[in-house]
Amino acid sequence: MQNFEYCNTVNIVFGQGQIKKLSKLIPTGAKIMLAYGGGSIFKNGVYDQVRLALQGFNLIEFGGIEPNPKYETLMKAVDIVKNEKPDFILAVGGGSVLDGVKFIAAAALWEAGDPWNFLTNRKLTVTKAISLGSVLTLPATGSEMNGNSVVTRLSTQEKLAFNANAVLPLFSILDPTVVFSLPEKQVANGVADAFVHVIEQYLTYPVNSPIQDRFAESILLTLIEEGPKVLANRTDYDAAANFMWAATMALNGLIGTGVPQDWATHMIGHELTAFHNIDHARTLAIVLPGIMKVKQESKREKLLQFGQRVWAITSGTEKERIDSTINKTVAFFESFGIPTKLSAYGIGADFIPVVCNRFTDRGIKGIGERGDLTVDQIAEVLTLQL
Ligand code: NZQ
Numbered sequence: 001m002q003n004f005e006y007c008n009t010v011n012i013v014f015g016q017g018q019i020k021k022l023s024k025l026i027p028t029g030a031k032i033m034l035a036y037g038g039g040s041i042f043k044n045g046v047y048d049q050v051r052l053a054l055q056g057f058n059l060i061e062f063g064g065i066e067p068n069p070k071y072e073t074l075m076k077a078v079d080i081v082k083n084e085k086p087d088f089i090l091a092v093g094g095g096s097v098l099d100g101v102k103f104i105a106a107a108a109l110w111e112a113g114d115p116w117n118f119l120t121n122r123k124l125t126v127t128k129a130i131s132l133g134s135v136l137t138l139p140a141t142g143s144e145m146n147g148n149s150v151v152t153r154l155s156t157q158e159k160l161a162f163n164a165n166a167v168l169p170l171f172s173i174l175d176p177t178v179v180f181s182l183p184e185k186q187v188a189n190g191v192a193d194a195f196v197h198v199i200e201q202y203l204t205y206p207v208n209s210p211i212q213d214r215f216a217e218s219i220l221l222t223l224i225e226e227g228p229k230v231l232a233n234r235t236d237y238d239a240a241a242n243f244m245w246a247a248t249m250a251l252n253g254l255i256g257t258g259v260p261q262d263w264a265t266h267m268i269g270h271e272l273t274a275f276h277n278i279d280h281a282r283t284l285a286i287v288l289p290g291i292m293k294v295k296q297e298s299k300r301e302k303l304l305q306f307g308q309r310v311w312a313i314t315s316g317t318e319k320e321r322i323d324s325t326i327n328k329t330v331a332f333f334e335s336f337g338i339p340t341k342l343s344a345y346g347i348g349a350d351f352i353p354v355v356c357n358r359f360t361d362r363g364i365k366g367i368g369e370r371g372d373l374t375v376d377q378i379a380e381v382l383t384l385q386l
């Protein structure tokens with residue numbers, strides 16, 4: 001196992017009816033900016049619960065944060081924050097609202113020029129942010145319990161991430177009943193995104209880390225078992241609760257401690273969203289099978305372990321078992337309506353050099369757990385998925 005430090009300070013408040021605890025979780029007397037997305041919270045009653053819980057607080061609102069939150073929109077909120085000076089920002093929504101709020105909270109206190117720089121320049125670190133918390137409405141990203149934020153800039157068609165402890169939520173309320181109002185597509189996306197988060201921290205090479213491996217496998221198995229239950233019956237509270245906790249555990253840093261991490265699927269996937277606005281999770285379902293094929297030699301041991309422990313593939317030659325493991329993973333995504341080929345999204349071979357140029361222009365020679373997935377191999381991955 002590799003050396004690591006692990007500290008996660010997010011207070012998770014989990015369960016039905018927990019939104020009413022908001023007034024105790026937010027510092028007394030704080031002026032709050034309540035930030036949300038396109039309006040789902042008005043239809044499912046979450047907004048009313050939040051307002052009721054925050055009676056007596058001084059509140060301003062910022063709505064309209066889009067899926068794949070846009071820098072252009074978020075900067076409008078930054079201006080409001082600079083004028084209104086809230087002490088606390090409460091994100092009520094899915095990963096996009098949470099990520100958007102992390103950006104707003106950091107950008108409002110950023111003094112070194114355009115805040116976009118802390119996304120483009122890895123050497124810049126965010127050390128200050130307005131305090132924030134969340135009421136999560138969509139299990140998927142893990143944003144509720146991590147310091148990551150992914151923002152898209154429309155004018156340059158870039159989708160970039162930053163990470164900082166300063167934007168870790170003070171608390172996140174996870175009430176599984178929010179799942180009841182999710183459209184089928186968003187449940188499918190949530191299961192796929194969480195699944196690939198685990199894979200990015202697991203399907204690398206062995207470093208003798210049985211705790212991390214078995215935690216990771218338990219999350220994968222839970223998503224495989226509970227995902228279909230949620231899709232079949234949106235008001236199955238137990239299934240919703242297990243799905244929600246699995247998605248949080250998939251990207252709160254725990255299973256990634258002391259092990260190599262990949263993230264090539266996410267890096268390539270972000271380009272598919274930046275240029276073609278494909279849902280985040282769907283980009284991952286397209287790219288991952290290609291990565292598994294192109295990197296099957298260097299991921300051989302973990303692919304065999306994944307196949308055996310998660311998909312119960314125990315017979316055949318190593319090559320046959322690896323092929324079956326990849327096929328099972330593809331079938332899993334497709335079983336809940338997520339196509340894994342670029343052609344299903346109307347994308348052809350002419351797009352491949354566009355993605356490759358992005359990596360070349362940024363001076364990136366290799367990505368993945370060994371930094372050896374070259375730009376040529378990125379082209380190979382996408383060609384396999386045409
Ligand atoms: O905007 P509203 O009206 O709220 O509707 C949203 C949105 O249209 C809707 N929705 C959310 N909760 C709902 C609901 N509809 C009905 N009932 C509810 N309870 O769902 C739609 C999608 O929401 P969004 O927040 O965009 O989805 P998700 O949570 O999948 O977030 C995706 C974003 O997170 C980033 C992605 O790149 C993408 O930008 N990620 C963030 C990560 C992180 N912070 O660690 C890691 C991930 O890998 C990912 O990159």
Ligand code: ZN
Nearest residue numbers: 141193197280
């Ligand atoms: Zn993701």
